[in-house]
Amino acid sequence: MPGRLRTATLRVAQAVPVVIGVVVISFVLTRALPGDPAVYFAGPAADDASIAEIRSALGLDRTLPEQFLIYAGDLLRGDLGQSLSTGQPVAEDLARRLPASLELTGLALLLACGIAIPLGVLAATRPGSFADHACRVMVTAGVSLPTFFTGIVLVYVFYYLLGVAPSPLGRLDFAFIEPEQVTGFYLIDAAIAGDGETWMASAAQLVLPAVTLALFTLAPIARMTRGAMLAALGADFIRTARASGLRPKTVIYTYAFRNALLPVVTTLGMVFSFVLGANVLVEKVFAWPGIGSYAVEALVVSDYAAVQGFVLVMALLFVALNLAIDLLYTVIDPRVGFDGV
Amino acid sequence: MSEPVATPASANAVQVDDTWLHHVSHVLRSNPVTLLAFVLFAGIVVIALFGPWIAPFDPMESNAARALEPPSLRHLFGTDNLGRDVFSRVIVATRLDLTISVAAVALSFVVGSILGSLAGYYGGWLDAALNRVLDMVMAFPLFVLAMGIVAALGNTVENIVYATAIINVPFYARLVRAEVNIRRDAGFVRAARLSGASDTAVLSLHIFPNALPPLMVQVSLNLGWAILNAAGLSFIGLGVRPPTPEWGIMVAEGANFIVSGEWWLAIFPGLSLMLAVFTFNLLGDGLRDIVDPRTRT
């Protein structure tokens, strides 16, 4: 559809100022961080001269506008700079770590959807019932727990006390080497390589952190499903469908659910980008080599390039995701256009 | 966007109040969970107000000889690594945690409402500019943005409040903008304008009140989220400064003691944190039921 293509292009064009703004803000924010990376990285026993050398080597002795121009120029060439704390190019770091975060977040959302959507539907079909209240209390309890707390408790119980979970050492146990990189998602790469053992091992590592995150995301998804289903079930066309004698199951699953899908998908998009940024804490607990833990470490040591790179990648992801959702909208509900907002 | 289905609340206050109260009592009676939420909320407020008098010990006083004692009759929640009474600290922390979240949410509520109202009412370039700015903030990974702000400004209670407020502003601004936008040409608005009301008056007296119900829901959900956000900042080490008791810091520090068997350090503040967030979330759900009768059958 040429119309759809044009609106998509328009959407991308609208995102450009947003991305530029994010680049500027992240630059300013990192420069506002306290501390002097030159001092930090000059190491112990460094004197003034060596700190000054490091400062000029890092380009930090220039004025801010100059630094920004250099940064922007590098960005245009696709160079995100070097991370000081890992000593690697930021782009390389992010490329290696992003799949780890995406895999974890994606799986957690999948898990959450698998539980939350049926719960939401169940609650919506029997509003006010015991099941409704139970669902509500359960998912609300999940979202009320700080993720780092849940994570540590899960590790303590399932690894330390019961010994059923593998050691919380990141994406794979020592004995395994990561599968040959195709997508960076270990589950997919291991499957492509046909290596069942590695697949199992990496799946096992994923369970606890994914459950931790899923617990946290149950609530918004279940809540939105319930709300959307209630709205759909109350709509005129459902009344018509019921009145015309369709089976209740058909009404609920075919008619109401399809119509409730739209807000649920929007919520999913929001939750995904939110969780990707918020799983910082879970990554820290599980030694998960994702971009969240990377950003935290970088921020604490004022590692400018790494923080900026992280923010930029997250912003691009966010924009891409929104675009994808918008496009999905038109598939789910052709009546939705792009005019207006 | 289609016209709103529900009829906008009018200024006809007396009648509305009556049916509204009736509706509230109906919802509370038919929904025990919401009732529970209101009871819990009242309890939390009481503890926040009278915490320092309820606490059996000075929450700051250390006692190296009684460090890391498990829960007992003397110390209901045990003692921490400095021998401070965890129960007293949990109780006293209630006020600070509540203050942080209420202040942050209030701030984002006010700022978001003003921005959203203006954009929604006047539209045009103002609307477009605000939208882009909000997009920009939303495109930031929010928790990392909050971390950055606190790290840059220093970890004081005020800065935690500001950081939490900033990352919440877009939600309010968006919501208010949408609510205002769909009503700016509604009949009752035109009538008010024709009767000579100024833009400010129309906006603040006629249009904005209609956005309040969904806003209240957002507020209550956000209160919980703000507490979690502050706790997360503490976990990274960017929270309230010691020795001030705060749930997030207590959980974060206590978390390191779980493996060595001193579970009470993290569990009790963790449960309090959870209970508070839980209450706010249930409250939000309950409020939604009250303000949006359509979702009830």
Add this chain to the structure above:
Amino acid sequence: MQTSRRGFLKTSSGVLSAAALPFLKMLPAEAAARDVVVAVTGQTINSLDLHRKGTNRPSYQVAVNCYDRLVSFGTKSTPDGGLSYDSSVIEPELAESWTISADGLTLTFKLKSNATFWDGSKVTAGDVKWSFDRAVSAGGFPTVQMKAGGLIRPEQFIAVDDETFVIKLDRASKLTLPDLAVPVPFIINSKVAKANATADDPWAMEYLHKNPAGSGAFKVLRWVPGEQLVYERNESWVGGPLPAVKRVVLREVPSPATRRALVEKGDVQLSFNIPNKDAKELAEKVDVFSTPIENCIHCVGLNYTFEPFQDPDVRKALAFAIPYEAVFQTAAYGRGAPMWGGDASSDSIEWPRRSPYSYDMEKASAHLAKSAFASGFSVPFSISLGLADWMEPTALLIQESLGKLGIKTTIEKIPGANWRTANLVEKRLPLHLENFGGWLNYPCYYFFWAYKKGHLFNSSNYHNAEVEQLVDETLHLATDDPAYAPKIKRLFEIAFEDIPRIPLWQPALNVAANGSSGYEFWFHRQLDIRPLKGA
């Protein structure tokens, strides 16, 4: 089974796979433990080249394990049954022997003739010169550390022939030889490095950052920053006895709770630098080595730029108001050595030593009453976020005690990046905690860094003309020189009288081992994997 990606351990030779397979927990565990040690640490290694700008402390272990120096320190037993380096004994590493001229200005080293780099090429004096030239030219920390031993300019280093290397000094110093045994002057395969150098990068910083080229006991098999570093034994190492383990896997695990669980359950064989509390509690279950760190003291810094701390009575009041024992038990869980309640008349020049102060609120009040700030004052108490595990409880207890004197403190946690800047470079924190430790184990070296005006670790902005002179006089003087001891004693006396730094305790470096042995403490506080053995 085909060549799977299951274990890198399996991919190499048959011998290796047999050794590695048990790792999969499918075969008996004993075989694995002998050949492979898995260690965990909380820190990230950010470079394989110590000389590079921006290389962090944890990365120094690569210089230790993968490279050799001319000389090394000896080994001694510690009172708790562990092993420690011995600062009084210098042993050969790549040098077979060395001579020092009568005037102490010329050091001549004879290299081991069978020493080879990993690529099989011979280690020559040219490589040594190139490496030393690099260390003094790189700038930053390596250059500063070389300078401490009087190694300043490339012209000081002469490769006489392939196996003879000469160092010319400007002045004789007791610090030169020990300074050659610190991690910095490590010897690089200059042929490989030069082949990868560019006009912009004559010292091959970019190449060696990721690709070590040395002669050391271990090679780097894999390095994933933020995740793990895998070492593999160099079978033809001549720098010392061949290591007992073939492979060491170093995993980075940020959460201390997780690290504790791992070593306690025996899933890893060694946990490096564990918190004091874990050290105390794990000691009953696994092998814990707590070695007091030589020449290192945790202390309270009183900054002279803050007016009340210019008053000697205020400083003494603070020194008497610290509940030392409670701090030591709460913050250090009794690990390390107390640094308070010493005998002022002690005749030894041992360092660190106990200060003459102890917890005595009466004396504290009396001193404060005598001062110009009898009614107390308010002051921020700064601690580092990165070191909060011991600094926070310490600061809280001191805060409470000072409160009783009327000195109101607010605790400020400063993030890691800012801590060095604020505390050591700008020296603007009025009241703070400080933890300098000198690599070279001499009291004069400690005083040089921590008590001389403008020096990095003098976070108190302390200045005393006599101290300046005494440090200058003793720094290069041999310890057995009759003039040395009296001058050092005078330094101690001034330091305790002026008390710009209030010593709290000498910290310990704690390591838990569960299924490995042979751990040895080093002054550089990094894990030396060479002496490690499996169970």
